[in-house]
Amino acid sequence: MSESFKVKDGDQQLKEGAALASIAVSSLMTAAKLVAGLLSGSLAVLSEAGHNLADIGATTLTYFAIRIAHKPADDEHQYGHAKVEALAALIETGFLFALAAFILVEAVRRLGGHPAEIEASPLIFGILFISITVDFFRWRRLKAIARRTKSEALAADALHFSSDMIASLLAIAGLVAAQFGFPQGDALAALGVAGFVAVAGFEIGRRTIDALVDAAPKGLADKVASIAASVPGVIKVETVRLRPAGPEVIGDLEITVARTLSLEKVAAIKVNVAAEIKAKHPDVSVTIATQPIAVDSETILERILLIAAKRHAPVHHVTVQEVEGRTAISFDVEVDGRMPLGNAHEIASGLEDEIGREFGSDIEVESHIEPLEPRQLPGRDADPDVRAEIESALFQRAHDQGALLDIHNVRVRRTPSGLVVNYHCRVDPALSVDEVHDQVDALERKIRAAFKTISRIVGHAEPAR
Structure with missing residues (x-):
């Protein structure tokens, strides 16, 4: 198993463990606050119990969403199942708004009628303080795990616990107000709880809707385009399209390259672009397309060879x-x-x-x-005396020309089309390619004139040492 798969599997276990722990904590806190609310008659405390009850359903949904989101891509979900987490977070948003509406209605009803009798014992305050402490540590833990794994569902759970802390503090404030002869304080505290629940729902909803409608992380497209444009061989970045997919950001990138480049060179440029993006943004995976264009630096020869x-x-x-x-x-x-x-x-x-x-x-x-000549010609080595005669002629003619030195590695083969001669020679490395080519051609003409059975001569020139 590769290192990347090990990391992903480890993150998945961490996410599932965090979700299960949240279910257990939410269940305990719900039971405790429900008892406290019934004993005290406090709407704020009962609202908190209802809030935690909604959290149990939401966190249970989160757990199953995390498990589904980890499934690999299939024929029907070719980009994977990562958006299931965002969908679960959106459902949690609905839970929170429904709860906020219920608390609001009940609080207004109490404020408009006779205030309920509130009795707060030290046990009630103790339950709420314990709840605040537990919520604080769970909030920190879930926030860290959500940041590491980029889990929308766990981020929503973390926000739940942060709002729980504020709501519990408001419930305590309402109980204290009731103890000092202001029973409406509990209903006002319940209104505050409803407000915080609604704010939490709005924040979760905003983030999850961004994920569901493929809103790219702000500024990331410009950064990716800048990285791609800095890679040698990239003329221009035409388009960048990014979208979140769970813990990753995936998308398409189109770049322009010189049309005279070979396929191997274009493939290497694409590999380099992907590597540079991955080095600076490990969570970004892009599919790179290339568009060949004509550049001003193309020579006439390059344009002809390309056509x-x-x-x-x-x-x-x-x-x-x-x-x-x-x-x-x-x-x-x-x-x-x-x-x-x-x-x-x-x-x-x-x-x-x-x-x-x-x-x-x-x-x-x-x-x-x-x-x-596209055919593969059968051949065999020529007779030694024929090879020796041709080799001697090569030495003599090359010596007469003066530019071609040290004729060596002479091979002569018989084929159905005639003799094929291959040889190596050395030349002054300062000579131009044109000059060397002319010398080799001149030697070929002389040898073919002397040996009518030769159909092909291939001379390989090397720099003299």
């Missing part, structure tokens, strides 16, 4: 001339030597037309069709 590569037509000996303000382009195009001339001419003409469209109508394009 030829797209049409799968190998070209060489590309010549570009400027004649009286008009550009003239010529090149050799290789086609299967067995192909009928009509088909070969169609390929060459199509290539010429596309090059014309690339550079404009006021351009001259001319191609030369060359046969390409």
Whole structure:
């Protein structure tokens, strides 16, 4: 198992354990506050018991939502089940608003009628103080776990416990007011509890609705775009689309690259972009698309080779001339030597037309069709005396030219098309490629003139040491 899966499994166990603990704590606090509320007759305390009762249902829902959210993607849920947590948090919001409405109605009824008789014993105060202490530690623990695992459902639970603390303090204030001859204080405290419950519901609802409607974390798209744009090879970042998916943020990123780059180079750029984003934002996973574009730095040769590569037509000996303000382009195009001339001419003409469209109508394009031998020729080593004769001729002609030195590694093979000769030579490394190519071509012409059975000579030039 990879390290990332171990971490995710560990986070899942932590989330499930925290949810179960919340259920247990909410159950104990509900029972204690219900007893305290019935004994005292305090609406604020009974409201708190109702609040905790709603928490039990909500936290139970959270537990099952966490378990479902951990399931891997399937055919029907191809992005996984992470949003189940946000859905559970939204249902908790409904619980909280319903509870706040009930408390509000009851508090207004008490304020408009005869105040209820409130009796607060030390046991009642003790239960509330214990509740505040428990809620404080549970709030801190759940908040830390929610931050680590990015769990919307646990974040909602943490907010519940924070509102519970405030509500319990208000209930104590109402009991104290009733003890000092102000029985309406309990109903006013209940109104305060309703307000805090409603605020908690609003905060949870706002966050979960953002998750459900795919609201991207504020400013993250700009950061991701900036990171991608800094990677070598990326010309421009066209679009960035991000959305939350449980503890992760997923999305799409489109970048532009030079159209002359090879597929391998484009793939490497995509890998580098993904790695840079992951290094700075480990929770962000993006699918990267590339859009090839023409750049100002493209040469005429690059543009021609790109067109030829797209049409799968190998070209060489590309010549570009400027004649009286008009550009003239010529090149050799290789086609299967067995192909009928009509088909070969169609390929060459199509290539010429596309090059014309690339550079404009006021351009001259001319191609030369060359046969390409696509077959694999059977061969065998030539007789030693034939090889020795050709090797001797190579030494002599190269010596007469003077530029090609140290002819070596001479091989001569017989094929159905004639003799194929391969050899290595050394040249002055300061010579240009054009100069070396001319020297090798000159030697080839001389050898083929001397040996009519030779169909191909391949000379490999190396820098002299």
